[in-house]
Amino acid sequence: MRGLEHIPLLYDAGMSLGDALGLSRWRRALVGDLHGQVLEIGCGTGRTLTYYPDGADPVALDPDPALLARAARRAPHVPLLVAAAEALPFPGGRFDAVVTSLVFCSVDDVPGGLAEIHRVLKDGGRLRMLEHVRATSPFWARLQDGIQPAWTRLSGGCRPNRATEEAVEAAGFRIDPGAHKVRGVLRCFSASKQ
Numbered sequence: 451m452r453g454l455e456h457i458p459l460l461y462d463a464g465m466s467l468g469d470a471l472g473l474s475r476w477r478r479a480l481v482g483d484l485h486g487q488v489l490e491i492g493c494g495t496g497r498t499l500t501y502y503p504d505g506a507d508p509v510a511l512d513p514d515p516a517l518l519a520r521a522a523r524r525a526p527h528v529p530l531l532v533a534a535a536e537a538l539p540f541p542g543g544r545f546d547a548v549v550t551s552l553v554f555c556s557v558d559d560v561p562g563g564l565a566e567i568h569r570v571l572k573d574g575g576r577l578r579m580l581e582h583v584r585a586t587s588p589f590w591a592r593l594q595d596g597i598q599p600a601w602t603r604l605s606g607g608c609r610p611n612r613a614t615e616e617a618v619e620a621a622g623f624r625i626d627p628g629a630h631k632v633r634g635v636l637r638c639f640s641a642s643k644q
């Protein structure tokens with residue numbers, strides 16, 4: 451499904467505002483201390499790719515070639531490939547860390563994508579996620595449910611009402627309570643492969 455998040459110029463214009471309003475700090479916290487072999491899934495136009503420290507060796511992928519073309523200009527040193535979370539083109543146990551930012555709202559098969567992440571992570575590897583999730587307040591969650599069909603069509607796949615943390619734990623990860631940042635419906639956390 452195509453929509454606003456698949457128009458690179460428009461996506462970057464909107465996200466520049468989000469980053470200026472504080473999202474850039476979340477991106478830095480998400481990846482700023484990573485090292486070793488890192489896979490970023492759904493990198494889009496590459497807005498998080500510029501925050502990796504020197505000790506990290508990232509590879510990134512996205513199913514949308516137009517977004518990747520922009521990511522290539524933003525982070526020319528990072529290898530990029532066209533692929534989706536549900537079918538990661540890597541052998542098992544390849545990565546020290548897997549990163550997603552604002553992606554699992556859009557992945558079609560959430561358990562399938564998380565199972566693939568579990569497979570490609572080394573034992574002891576970390577899953578780092580920055581995601582917006584289902585509201586904890588029943589009122590706001592019902593509102594998310596109400597706007598979801600129209601929002602998903604307009605955005606090109608984003609579901610605002612996903613319980614992503616629950617899905618992550620059901621997929622065999624443990625979210626570190628000491629690395630679980632919450633603000634409104636935004637979450638930034640680190641989870642270990644169990």
Ligand SMILES: C[S@@+](CC[C@H](N)C(=O)[O-])C[C@H]1O[C@@H](n2cnc3c(N)ncnc32)[C@H](O)[C@@H]1O
Nearest residue numbers: 492493494497514534535551552553556557558
């Ligand atoms: C809201 S954008 C986020 C882009 C970028 N990560 C960021 O933080 O700005 C959602 C991204 O998820 C990607 N995406 C959608 N379905 C996906 C899937 N099944 N596997 C991997 N990426 C996917 C989209 O192509 C898009 O680039």
